[in-house]
Amino acid sequence: MASNDSERADDRIPAAIKILIAGGFGAGKTTLVGAVSEIAPLSTEEVMTEASMGVDDLSGVEAKTTTTVALDFGRISINDDLVLYLFGTPGQERFWFMWEELALGALGAVVLADTRRLETCFPSVDFFERRGVPFVVAVNCFEGAHHYTEGEVREALSLADRVPVLLCDARRRESDKAVLLALVRHVAESMATPV
Amino acid sequence: MSEQHDLGLDSDATGPLVRPYVMTQGRQRGDAVQLDMISVVIAARAEVDEMALEPEQVRILQLCRRAQSVAEVSAHLDVPVAVVKVLLGDLIGRGYVLARAPYTTQSPVSRDILQAVLDGIQRL
Ligand SMILES: Nc1nc2c(ncn2[C@@H]2O[C@H](COP(=O)(O)OP(=O)(O)OP(=O)(O)O)[C@@H](O)[C@H]2O)c(=O)[nH]1
Ligand SMILES: [Mg+2]
Numbered sequence: 001m002a003s004n005d006s007e008r009a010d011d012r013i014p015a016a017i018k019i020l021i022a023g024g025f026g027a028g029k030t031t032l033v034g035a036v037s038e039i040a041p042l043s044t045e046e047v048m049t050e051a052s053m054g055v056d057d058l059s060g061v062e063a064k065t066t067t068t069v070a071l072d073f074g075r076i077s078i079n080d081d082l083v084l085y086l087f088g089t090p091g092q093e094r095f096w097f098m099w100e101e102l103a104l105g106a107l108g109a110v111v112l113a114d115t116r117r118l119e120t121c122f123p124s125v126d127f128f129e130r131r132g133v134p135f136v137v138a139v140n141c142f143e144g145a146h147h148y149t150e151g152e153v154r155e156a157l158s159l160a161d162r163v164p165v166l167l168c169d170a171r172r173r174e175s176d177k178a179v180l181l182a183l184v185r186h187v188a189e190s191m192a193t194p195v
Numbered sequence: 196m197s198e199q200h201d202l203g204l205d206s207d208a209t210g211p212l213v214r215p216y217v218m219t220q221g222r223q224r225g226d227a228v229q230l231d232m233i234s235v236v237i238a239a240r241a242e243v244d245e246m247a248l249e250p251e252q253v254r255i256l257q258l259c260r261r262a263q264s265v266a267e268v269s270a271h272l273d274v275p276v277a278v279v280k281v282l283l284g285d286l287i288g289r290g291y292v293l294a295r296a297p298y299t300t301q302s303p304v305s306r307d308i309l310q311a312v313l314d315g316i317q318r319l
Binding site for chain 1: 237270
């Protein structure tokens with residue numbers, strides 16, 4: 001009886017999968033999430049306590065404190081059995097410990113590069129490269145800012161040839177869709193040819 | 196359909212015939228349930244003895260009439276994820292809520308899942 005109950009419940013519960021949207025402060029992460037999400041982007045607080053901060057890169061000082069990090073996220077229902085969440089990762093460096101938990105189990109990541117200050121996405125690129133999380137770089141083209149070519153961005157970020165680079169406008173859903181599709185295709189390729 | 200079930204998070208948790216992401220009717224206390232930020236939760240039954248619950252837990256049960264992630268519950272209640280996990284863990288332990296662990300790339304995501312994600316994004 002109990003197992004019947006759980007099987008019926010299982011039919012009603014979709015499983016979730018997540019994609020991270022990373023990039024420097026103000027790069028357009030929340031804008032991208034909002035443009036593709038079926039719900040208005042939500043914000044949740046993660047309180048990091050001593051116990052949950054047992055990850056690397058932490059100095060002993062920080063480990064004794066409690067830190068609150070706000071996370072934006074949106075939702076895309078894929079089908080009855082699958083729901084995709086997009087998480088904007090906290091941009092500031094002091095929240096890097098948060099990335100460890102966020103990156104765990106992520107399908108992949110979009111690194112949003114800000115054309116006004118390309119260098120602000122270096123830490124994100126480093127992070128995903130080191131963790132082996134598949135990612136694409138999406139260059140959010142702000143008006144009035146210098147327009148880079150894909151090649152210039154690739155060179156500036158020292159990206160491996162296999163990492164896709166796209167130009168985008170984070171405010172436009174079609175543009176963001178193209179970015180997400182490129183990421184999922186890249187994930188599929190990464191699985192076919194392990195690095 | 197059924198091969199997706201192998202992609203549950205807790206691959207090392209239980210015997211081969213127990214689908215680990217369905218945590219139900221368990222004896223485990225809240226802290227024994229490993230909830231992720233994107234574990235999806237849903238209310239397990241319609242009738243609830245509200246007197247036996249914290250006010251926040253009653254609100255969680257109302258929210259959970261529709262399946263949603265722990266992160267969504269947290270955002271809607273304006274309660275930190277860590278706190279929501281404890282409240283939900285208790286509800287799961289008492290059989291009020293069912294949870295499903297997320298897909299994770301620790302166990303490789305199947306082609307079918309990737310294709311479904313592609314199709315879903317394309318439909319937007
Ligand atoms: N012109 C232009 N403005 C944009 C674009 N994307 C975002 N913006 C604007 O840039 C500002 C910052 O965008 P957000 O989406 O909040 O950036 P964020 O990365 O979430 O910022 P933090 O979370 O604070 O790090 C907002 O005022 C947006 O409206 C774009 O493609 N073009
Ligand atoms: Mg933001």
